[in-house]
Ligand SMILES: Cc1cc2nc3c(=O)[nH]c(=O)nc-3n(C[C@H](O)[C@H](O)[C@H](O)COP(=O)(O)O)c2cc1C
Ligand code: SF4
Ligand code: SF4
């Protein structure tokens with residue numbers, strides 16, 4: 001795979017053929033082309049460009065954007081350790097070091113025989129069963145030193161993944177609290193039959209009455225979004241289910257797709273009925289690729305049952321079908337316009353808005369982008385009516401919310417609550433004790449301190465897309481914020497100046513503090529950067545990137561001040577660290593091989 | 604009645620669909636830009652044109668003007684943010700102006716003067732970006748790229764060649780050319796392409812024409828970018 005022989009052109013042509021030589025399929029083609037050889041050699045990119053009649057530079061641009069596409073050789077076993085803060089709290093760093101030692105390689109490098117490469121990746125959505133990893137795209141949770149030993153052995157023996165113990169790949173749902181959605185046991189098609197009965201207009205009115213708001217983060221009124229797309233001109237209209245779920249600490253969409261896929265696909269079809277859409281996409285994050293076969297099977301079953309395709313439930317003017325498009329490791333593709341670019345086979349760069357997707361989305365057509373949970377919830381509305389739905393929750397937040405709970409608690413997993421539930425109640429239910437802080441809404445959400453635990457989950461108080469990460473008294477909130485800053489720097493798409501450069505600068509400042517070189521002046525620069533990122537960024541990624549720092553600086557300031565050397569200015573450059581490579585080369589680590597920095601001299 | 608908005612307290616007339624930046628410049632008010640070009644749709648990436656409209660930060664080049672808006676642009680706050688963005692662009696690349704052929708004609712440098720950027724403020728990134736001297740007529744010095752994508756757009760949309768594209772992501776984003784070898788000489792690039800003349804900084808440079816106009820007599824040596832831009836765009 002790595003030291004490749006001739007490019008297997010026949011297989012590559014098969015991939016191109018399957019995708020109809022269509023440039024909008026470029027990302028899907030690249031993903032499948034990579035399956036053939038494990039990475040994407042330069043000749044493969046050239047061949048793809050020629051076959052699709054597009055410039056090679058465009059193909060290279062796309063291949064270079066996504067974390068899971070490789071234009072350099074990687075190991076036949078490609079191990080990626082999930083690196084959310086919750087994985088770190090469960091010891092992923094030690095486990096990765098152990099695996100690297102056992103296989104004699106360095107993180108980020110390819111072993112000389114091309115057998116294995118080991119690196120980290122952003123949150124894989126397995127925070128309830130971490131520490132987790134992906135091996136050649138397949139998820140393994142609950143890593144222990146014992147599992148690491150076994151994995152090292154199997155890699156050394158070059159045992160094919162299919163022959164690894166099946167329990168390694170078992171991903172549990174960990175549903176701990178059910179409410180209306182998770183208790184719903186619906187016969188596929190029941191919600192559809194109900195809305196066809198209502199007619200398109202009547203159905204839209206029910207959604208309006210339900211006060212359903214988007215569960216993907218922004219909380220936009222679903223009925224308004226659907227109505228705008230319905231009234232916009234342009235055909236065919238598109239429904240996109242956003243299953244990118246990249247927000248660190250969020251994994252509720254994973255569970256919905258694993259065990260409630262019929263509700264999700266039915267929800268998409270309900271949206272199609274309201275909007276008059278005929279094409280649907282499920283944009284599935286690359287980390288969840290292991291769900292593909294079962295999701296395809298559900299789609300096939302629904303087609304056979306007349307719930308997708310032509311004349312759905314024998315309704316003459318109701319055609320709609322769904323295709324699954326894979327992402328390839330890019331958090332920004334959860335942003336709806338970046339997602340649409342990615343669906344079109346491009347780099348996932350957010351668009352200028354307006355125009356909004358409801359008027360000009362996928363290929364310029366009216367497009368609704370909804371979160372997985374939002375769409376599943378529409379089944380409840382179809383079955384019991386809008387008013388019943390609006391009756392639970394709070395004034396501005398109707399219905400229930402799925403929370404993905406992880407971190408320091410006895411029972412991590414999925415909890416469904418009516419909106420309005422206080423933080424303290426949730427902490428009690430999941431068996432958290434000595435809680436110092438909760439990060440609600442993921443890295444881009446808010447960090448709540450003890451005095452705020454009476455606040456409630458609701459759009460009007462603590463809004464959330466679903467993540468709920470718990471930190472007890474033993475945790476250092478600076479480390480938490482720093483991990484999130486690294487996440488944003490890694491995931492910035494690089495389009496706009498403030499986010500591209502600002503997230504890296506912020507990372508530099510946080511690292512400088514972590515290394516004990518921070519000065520008061522750095523805190524002022526951090527403040528300034530926070531504000532610029534918030535104000536000037538092109539999309540929500542950049543404007544949310546400083547949130548973890550802003551919150552923890554305000555609420556846990558001693559965690560920062562502890563790290564300052566009491567100077568107004570400290571250079572970030574560490575002379576001693578600069579000699580590390582020389583020490584390694586000469587295999588020396590004695591005192592004579594170290595330079596003393598002034599902190600130590602002061603002591 | 605023509606519609607108007609207020610820019611730093613002064614009325615600016617506009618037509619429907621016109622952006623804040625276009626309307627302002629037409630009326631003789633300067634808002635800076637780097638990635639914007641009058642012959643192309645807005646790009647919205649450099650954020651130098653950032654203004655506050657009705658209390659919210661927006662890119663003036665990409666935001667259609669609205670009747671009655673109060674827009675803040677030439678204020679200490681906005682100019683401070685612009686200076687910060689310029690500092691970011693400087694430390695991100697390798698800009699050694701004294702030895703740069705574009706010095707004096709460079710928009711980034713000119714904006715540095717305009718917004719009184721006296722220090723780089725942040726640590727330098729010192730990225731490794733090797734120069735491509737393979738082409739007989741043109742040189743690519745990637746060290747100075749600010750990712751405005753003007754060359755990308757010009758080559759794709761006007762020259763019909765797509766010689767340039769961006770690849771990589773985030774801080775690792777970089778310019779690439781349309782050849783498997785990665786060498787400009789192996790593309791169909793020509794010195795007569797629009798893409799060969801459009802770079803606002805010193806990346807895409809003609810070979811063998813070094814310093815024909817002496818430093819001190821170049822575009823922005825004799826006139827500020829503010830007054831030059833206004834003259835160009837009013838006409
Ligand atoms: C950086 C970024 C990442 C996002 N990631 C997701 C995501 O993974 N899933 C999601 O549903 N929405 C995500 N969103 C929000 C989407 O842009 C969009 O608002 C949402 O999908 C709309 O669906 P809803 O109305 O059902 O909430 C993200 C937004 C930003 C700015
Ligand atoms: S804010 Fe960040 S992620 Fe969003 S467009 Fe700008 S660079 Fe890309
Ligand atoms: S080479 Fe010049 S024109 Fe092209 S993106 Fe870079 S700065 Fe812009």
Ligand code: FES
Pocket residue numbers: 635636637638639646647648649650651652653662663664665
């Ligand atoms: S000129 Fe407006 S963002 Fe660059």
Ligand code: FES
Pocket residue numbers: 698699700703704705706707709710711712747804805806
């Ligand atoms: S002086 Fe600006 S890039 Fe050379």
